Amino acid sequence: MDKPRYYFTGDSEKVDLDFSKLDFSYIACPYRFEAVYEYGVWRVRGLLEGSSMEIPEGSQCLHYGQQLFEGMKAQAGADGEVYAFRPHDNARRMNAGARYLRGPELPEALFVRGIEEVVAANLPFVPPFGSGAALYLRPFYIGIGDNVGVKPASRFVFRIFVTPVGPYFKGGFGADQGKAFMVTRFDRAAPHGSGHVKAGGNYACSFWPGVEAKTKGFAEALYLDPAEHRYIDEIGAANFLAFRDRTLITPDSTSVLPSITRESLLQIAAEIFGWPTERRKIPLEELDEIRAAACCGTAAVITWIRQIADGDRVWEFPFDERWQRLYDELVGIETATAADPFGWRHRIPV
Ligand SMILES: Cc1ncc(COP(=O)(O)O)c(C=O)c1O
CATH class of the missing domain: 3.20.10.10 (D-amino Acid Aminotransferase, subunit A, domain 2)
Incomplete structure (x- = not known):
């Protein structure tokens, strides 16, 4: 098998995690994707190491809440591929927020490229198929600048970090898990x-x-x-x-x-x-x-x-059994155990 483009450590067995025991908490992964908006254009910074960020103390995101985030998942499919679920929809929702908060929209293609790159770069952290866990993606968007007045920023950072997660509510889905x-x-x-x-x-x-x-x-x-x-x-x-x-x-x-x-x-x-x-x-x-x-x-x-x-x-x-049917169909579409009649699975090129 060809090595994925961004393999950083050799093989996923070197990630010392029991994916089946994860809960919904943050685990730092090696790479994040970043783009910055300045002088009216988005510039790709690409994949970065290190979980910290340095931003000006006057940034609008810190004082006036000019900030947006998204939440989505990438999962290992039964067919050996890795899929993100409907990333274009998250891009559109984030841009609806950007318009509302008077910031620049991020090109949808750039959002999806970021998703592809950051998942591929952190591939060993994609939980194996059947583990019940997923790689959670956290795209976010912040207005920054040397500023003190209540007005929209002219500079922005878009970043995506990832973290492997288990169920959000303890116990996950199940007939005994209401x-x-x-x-x-x-x-x-x-x-x-x-x-x-x-x-x-x-x-x-x-x-x-x-x-x-x-x-x-x-x-x-x-x-x-x-x-x-x-x-x-x-x-x-x-x-x-x-x-x-x-x-x-x-x-x-x-x-x-x-x-x-x-x-x-x-x-x-x-x-x-x-x-x-x-x-x-x-x-x-x-x-x-x-x-x-x-x-x-x-x-x-x-x-x-x-x-x-x-x-x-x-x-x-x-x-109610109908929740089970909906759950099985949704997760089946996400992880390629079911057909994808609506084109929701987005294959990550690795
Ligand atoms: C307030 C709120 N409602 C609903 C949802 C569920 O949205 P989605 O299915 O797009 O994750 C979320 C999560 O993003 C949320 O934060």
């Missing part, structure tokens, strides 16, 4: 604010409710719509899904991050399984009528919801 969530009255974003883009500030605002939920023994906080606190919005870093009878439903809300996993699951449900799907407002009270609930995201994949608690009100949901 999680409990706590309804919070705090908001992560304003009704006409930044909830629909992946800006760091939204996440700073989720620390209080997230820590409170975990302190009380829940997996995460469940947010309601910030205008009225009547409708379900989303859960931590995952979108909400439920079955209302035969229909897969999900909140229609402008303050929710448009999850690429959710789009994928809705398309799988509609076009592969032929199930009805619906995006609409879901009042919290409708949980009385709902028999199956879950949340989904790159990190959470699909996590079925065993319980939602709002003070003294508690809703319980049993495991």
Whole structure:
């Protein structure tokens, strides 16, 4: 077999990790990809070593939150290839954020090139097929400069680091792995604010409710719509899904991050399984009528919801086989054990 272009250490057995025991924490990998924006153009810096960055103390990302990030995965396929999942969609979502935060868009081709290069460079850290782990990719975008005024930056850094990860919620997916969530009255974003883009500030605002939920023994906080606190919005870093009878439903809300996993699951449900799907407002009270609930995201994949608690009100949901079918199909497409009818797998040239 030909050696991959960026092999850095010989072979992956030299990576001293038990991939099947990983949780969702940071492990430094040797290479990251970087590009910088200056004088109106993006310049590729390429692959860099070392996890630290040096930026000016006046940088907008440090003071005014001019910052975006993405989260996606690369996985070893059953066919011996390595695949990223829908990287163009992450590039588009990041650029929607860049427009919103008044920064320059990153050419989609450059984003995808960065993904390809950084995965290939860190190939020994791609968990083996069947380990249940994945290489998590963290692209991010920051406004920098020698600045003190409240105004957008004129210089930007785009960087992607990678880290091998296991399940986001302890235990991962399984019929015995339902999680409990706590309804919070705090908001992560304003009704006409930044909830629909992946800006760091939204996440700073989720620390209080997230820590409170975990302190009380829940997996995460469940947010309601910030205008009225009547409708379900989303859960931590995952979108909400439920079955209302035969229909897969999900909140229609402008303050929710448009999850690429959710789009994928809705398309799988509609076009592969032929199930009805619906995006609409879901009042919290409708949980009385709902028999199956879950949340989904790159990190959470699909996590079925065993319980939602709002003070003294508690809703319980049993495991539903339809979550298993959706999970198997999604992971099958990601890892090439299933056909890829929508062209979502992006092969990494190594
Ligand atoms: C707030 C929030 N909602 C939902 C998601 C799930 O989105 P995706 O499926 O694109 O990972 C994420 C993760 O990126 C998130 O941070």
